[in-house]
Amino acid sequence: MTFPELSEHRAIEFTPAQLADAMNVCFEGYVMTFTLDAAAFERRFRSEGLDTISSVILKSGDAFAAICLIARQGWTSRVAAMAIAPSFRRQGVGQRLMNKVIDEARSRGDKHMVLEVIEQNPPAIALYEGVGMCKTRRLAGYRREPSVGLAADLVRIDPSAVIRAQAAECPSDLPWDFKAETLTLKVGFLKGFSLGDEAFALISDPPGQRVIIWTLFTRKGSRRSGHGRKLVEALAALYPDRALVTSVTLPDDYCPEFLTALGFAEVSISQFEMALEL
Ligand SMILES: CC(C)(COP(=O)(O)OP(=O)(O)OC[C@H]1O[C@@H](n2cnc3c(N)ncnc32)[C@H](O)[C@@H]1OP(=O)(O)O)[C@@H](O)C(=O)NCCC(=O)NCCS
Structure with a gap:
């Protein structure tokens, strides 16, 4: 079992308000602070092509422990959000969760996995490089x-x-x-x-x-x-x-x-x- 200590769920099992809550809990201490509510969650992720069946949520009892949202277009999957709640970080959960969504994308016949990561977030870059992802280009605003x-x-x-x-x-x-x-x-x-x-x-x-x-x-x-x-x-x-x-x-x-x-x-x-x- 990939996450013996955690229960594994799909985003489709939760309401938008619960998913917004999961985001807020798991992204605590993120390089950019934000708080989502149900409407903001819907506006942002529906319009990015969220696939609630491929998106994984991990819980520890009633508490949210991790979220990995997957958006899809054709043969490409995109990690639209990835975060581990503070008390579950640095225990290999992020790495196992990334490997899981990569394996699942491969099994459904996808050809590419993409994501964007903030340049000023070295832990996340190290996590993604550790599972084989490579930087393709720098993006600016x-x-x-x-x-x-x-x-x-x-x-x-x-x-x-x-x-x-x-x-x-x-x-x-x-x-x-x-x-x-x-x-x-x-x-x-x-x-x-x-x-x-x-x-x-x-x-x-x-x-x-x-x-x-x-x-x-x-x-x-x-x-x-x-x-x-x-x-x-x-x-x-x-x-x-x-x-x-x-x-x-x-x-x-x-x-x-x-x-x-x-x-x-x-x-x-x-x-x-x-x-x-x-
Ligand atoms: C980035 C994040 C998802 C990593 O999750 P995690 O479960 O703590 O990561 P893991 O324990 O699986 O670590 C896997 C690898 O990631 C890297 N890594 C993770 N945290 C790190 C840190 N604080 N500093 C440096 N490298 C780190 C390491 O390479 C690590 O491998 P190692 O343990 O062999 O050194 C987590 O810190 C987090 O949720 N941060 C806030 C949200 C965020 O930044 N999300 C990314 C958005 S793009």
């Missing part, structure tokens, strides 16, 4: 402070149309957050914009001080003609009191010059994408 921008003729369009255009105009090896398949799961929370049918953006504007840019691109034939700049300035003008941010999942080589030219700065937290061929 960007932020532009609130500014007046420059208004332009932005047209609201169906966010699904932006996702279809992205699939045709952008590389397909994007990190999980930006893949067309993932964006499709988030589409109900997104707003789509087009500027003269040359440049496109998908954003979310949840209550608060940030607008999150999920994709922003110019058609292949129209690049280096100022459309991207115009689109960013137009978004800033639409939300002059909010910072424009990206998630911390932009590959290092993915248009940093464009973002810095437009007044974005890299945020202090960064990630590594890691992968294992199964």
Whole structure:
């Protein structure tokens, strides 16, 4: 038995409120503090493609001891969250749990296992390297402070149309957050914009001080003609009191010059994408 001292469960056995609780307990002392409730759990993990049957929860009596959430797309499984409650750390539970989800992914015929890990979290990086995962690229996040921008003729369009255009105009090896398949799961929370049918953006504007840019691109034939700049300035003008941010999942080589030219700065937290061929 893999976990003689713990009972093994699947995420499907729990309510979203219980899963949020499991996350809060197991991520205690994490490099970024957070507290999830049921709604936040649903919004985040359903829109990342959570597979509640492949996701494993470990308990010690009534207490949550570990959580490993698995998201899936085609032949790829992604570790969407992995944490061991403080009193169960450094006892090999994390390693056994990772080996278990890797074995299960292999048995269902998956070809790749991926995840993102915060660069400033060496214990987690060591755990993943110990089970054979390798760093594939560094991922960064960007932020532009609130500014007046420059208004332009932005047209609201169906966010699904932006996702279809992205699939045709952008590389397909994007990190999980930006893949067309993932964006499709988030589409109900997104707003789509087009500027003269040359440049496109998908954003979310949840209550608060940030607008999150999920994709922003110019058609292949129209690049280096100022459309991207115009689109960013137009978004800033639409939300002059909010910072424009990206998630911390932009590959290092993915248009940093464009973002810095437009007044974005890299945020202090960064990630590594890691992968294992199964
Ligand atoms: C990272 C985490 C999941 C590791 O789980 P764990 O059960 O304590 O790990 P294990 O006992 O199975 O350790 C396996 C290997 O991971 C590495 N590791 C684990 N904790 C470590 C630490 N504190 N410092 C350095 N290496 C560590 C070691 O390589 C270890 O092998 P070793 O014991 O032979 O040295 C756990 O510390 C945790 O839940 N942290 C908070 C949440 C988090 O950071 N999650 C990762 C999100 S991407």
